[in-house]
Amino acid sequence: MSTSYASAVSGDVSGRRDAARALLQQPIVTAATDREAFGLVRRHAPALKSMFADRLGYRLVVEPTFARLIKAPLGPTSPHRALRHADGSEFGAITYACLALVCAALIEPGTGERVSVDDLLEQVRADARENGIVFGDPVSEERNFAAALRVLEEWGVITESARGDEATGDEATGDEATGDEATGDGPHLDVHRDLLPHLLDTPLHGMPGPAAALARHEHEPAARRLYRRLVEDPFVARDELDDEAAAILARDRHELTRMLEDDFGLVLEVRAEGALAYDPAGMLTDEAFPGSGTLKHACLLLLTELTERFGASAATTLHVDVHTLDSVLADLAAARSRTWKSIYVRDLALLRRDVVALLVRLGLARPHENGFELTAPAARYRPVPAESKCR
Known part of the structure; x- marks a missing residue:
């Protein structure tokens, strides 16, 4: 193989891997939001479609x-x-309902490629009343509506129209057709209508209920389920794998290592x-940890305290009851009342809820009766004894 040809093949593989990584980070890529990533995806589309379908069951x-x-x-x-509000809190059922109603209004036959935000809100309100959905007070309603629009904008489904482009056609020809008089009060949105039907895996109108959407994937091959877990989860505990998946992990470890590197640039680490x-470059990390902010600081200090107090190791899981958890968090909050967010210092139940939720997302904890369990990777945050540091 010539040097120039080898370089071209290497570059092509690297480009395909970069495209696959981009799609894992953001499953919706548009030409408007990320032209470079979109160009890579289009260039490698056949290989990417085959890889995602065969190895992960993705379309x-x-x-x-x-x-x-x-x-x-x-x-x-x-x-x-979960999807999240701008302040980091998770979407609740009402916010998801609002998002669904906004999408339904945008895809409704007759809706154009440009809509008024005010008209869209009125349509969402009308559809909510028709379906018995109560958004609550006006502040809550506006917050949920704004959150839905923000998510759709991040996905590339909508963009805010430039004010100078809003007056078009006959509206812009009259002597008095200027500003808001020409277009109606309030901002307008451009709608990427071709993308809207692809937000969901399959249309929901023919399904008897939410469980049906999940049941379609229950009988997939164990190798595919395992590979999906390795790609998507921060940590896969051995006791969470069924016998077939555990056998595949043990038997095909080297092949899995090669596939993860070739497909996504991930490094496989297998322990007892x-x-x-994991991604050595850190680009595919959903949420960096440790990190800044009250929650991540609280999680790190909590892990340090619990693993040191109970001598947690990589070979064990540690059950922490609610009383112990609240006691440790209360001490941490009292010692840092001037630097942590005041809402968490005042409301320890809220602090506990959000800390546990973050640890679970990071794969460092699992919900357990009357508390939670620290998983094996939490042991890496156990303080190193002073004598060990000196060696």
Whole structure:
């Protein structure tokens, strides 16, 4: 093989891997939001479609203006990944309902490629009343509506129209057709209508209920389920794997290592307690940890205190009851009342809820009766004895 040809092949593999990594980070890529990533995806579309379908059970849709990676649901033991408000709090049922109503209004036959935000809100209100959905007070309603629009904008489904472009056609020809008089009060949105039908894996109108959407993936091959867990989860505990998946991990470890590197640039680490596929560059990390902010600081200090107090090791899981958890968090909050967010210092129940939720998302804890369990990777945050540091 000539040097120039080898370089071209190497570059092509690198480009395909970069495209796959981009889709894992953001399953919706549009030409408008990320032209470079979208160009890579289009260039490698056939290979990407085959890889995602065969190894992960995902479907990749590539159209002239967007690419959409439609993922299969993860198992019940996988970390929960909710959409979030701008302040970091998770979407609740009402916010998801509002998002669904906004999408339904945008895809409604007759809706154009440009809509008024005010008209859209009125349509959402009308559809909510018709379906018995109560948003609450006006402040809550506006917050949920704004959150839905923000998510759709991040996905590339909508963009705010430039004010100078809003007056078009006959509206812009009259002598008095200027400003808001020409277009109606309030901002307008441009709608990426071709992308809207691909937000969901399959239309919901023919399904008897939410469980039906999950049941379609229950009988997939164990190798595919394992590979999906390694790609998507921060940590896969060995006791969470069924016998077939555990056997595949033991037998095909070297092949899995090669596949993860080739497909996504991930490094597989397998230990007695489980497996972890991590990104050395840190680009595919959902949530960096440790990190800044009250919650991450509280989580790190909590892990340090608990693993030191109870002598947790990589070979064990540690059950922490609510009383112990509250006691440690109360001490931590009291000692840092001037630097932590005041809402967490005042409301320890809220602090406990959000700390546990973050640890579960990171794969460092699992819900357990009357508390939670620290998983094996939490042991890495156990303080190093002073004598060990000096060696």
